Amino acid sequence: MSIMSYNGGAVMAMRGKNCVAIASDRRFGIQAQMVTTDFEKLFPMGERLFIGLAGLATDVQTVSQRLKFRLNLYELKEGRQIKPKTFMSMVSNLLYERRFGPYYIEPVIAGLDPKTFEPFICSLDLIGCPMVTEDFVVSGTCSEQMYGMCESLWEPDLEPEDLFETISQAMLNALDRDALSGMGVVVHVIEKDKITKRSLKARMD
């Protein structure tokens, strides 16, 4: 059994017009057995910055906590919010420190620049290789299904409401084709002046 598919999970982020959206499933399971349906995989790391972590559940929690620690120190020293691109480098550094005994997670970052409100999304592999894209990023046990859904549904310059619909449909349909992810979906849409958190009604099997 692969370590990355021991707990299962799926995260994706999409870029829209002056907004970004990030979504994750809610399942925490141990191989075939589902344990809870309210497992957090999305973590706020700034006023308009979120990180989503898919992979081994223990590493999801450890990395998010250690990252928050480093981020708090940064904010205290710098006296300002971190830029998404800098945060990506911080994550990359944290993961590469464990190059030969890595954290088994594949993070996805979505946020707006604190000053210019420029949207930003990126993903990293488990040893910290960053990848910045203009459209969408996916990560998890059903990444192939998610790539297919995003590739067909996404279009540039979507308004926040349309972006929400697009990411929701992409997530729901990709999760229905994966046994190890699902049990609900959480979507955050991050705009300049507000963050909207919504839970979707999904298949609970």
Add this chain to the structure above:
Amino acid sequence: MALEDVCKSRSRAKPASLLDFDVPVAECLQENPPRSGTPQNPLPFEMSHGTTTLAFTFQGGVLAAGDTRSSCSGRVSCPDAEKVKPIHSHLVATSSGTSADCTLWKRILARELRLYQLRHGRRVSTGGAAKLLWHMLLPFKGTKLCVATTLCGWDESGPAIFYVHSDGRRLRGTLFSVGSGSPYAYAVLDQAVESGMTAEEATRVAREAVYRATHRDAYSGNCVDIYLVTSTGWTRREREDLKEEYYRERKNRQGGTV
């Protein structure tokens, strides 16, 4: 004549023996010895094993139920598979294990049972059908073939359920659940199933058992199929998608508020 050739009924004085089964066993193994499924030669992809099927007797017959998710290496390859299929008018079989193995062996069994019926003018009993299936699977013991089926039927002695596994097990019982979701189904069935249940009660319990298993087990899901086998034959309940069940139950539990 064509039919005579198929039945191989030698129209001579000697009638066909009761034990005259044309089992396709040894030849196909000799022609195609298993070449993959060994450490030196691993299988090209993981065979699917996850499922929830169950069968139990109630007053007046046998109920067989199953989910409809067919998964392969974590991916849901088919959300509307048929895991419970009729073999003949009074026999229904659930399947678990490798999908391809179950489908083909059910067909082979149905063919042999039909030929017996044509030659001898009566149906094979449920136990006899189970024994025949067991016998046909025996040469494949130790290979990667995986068939775990419950044969649920009505014969002259009444309702019967036989669990047949390709590793050689053949068990008679009144309650079985097979598959990765079976522990969850057993939890519901063990507390609710009684011998004197009516068909409606049995259907309700089976549906609940499959729903609980689909909720907890990753490899069970989508819809539920229920078949009832009585003295007049099998009837099928319309396939039901369980996606709303979680929310319906939550609403009922909270007394109307979601």
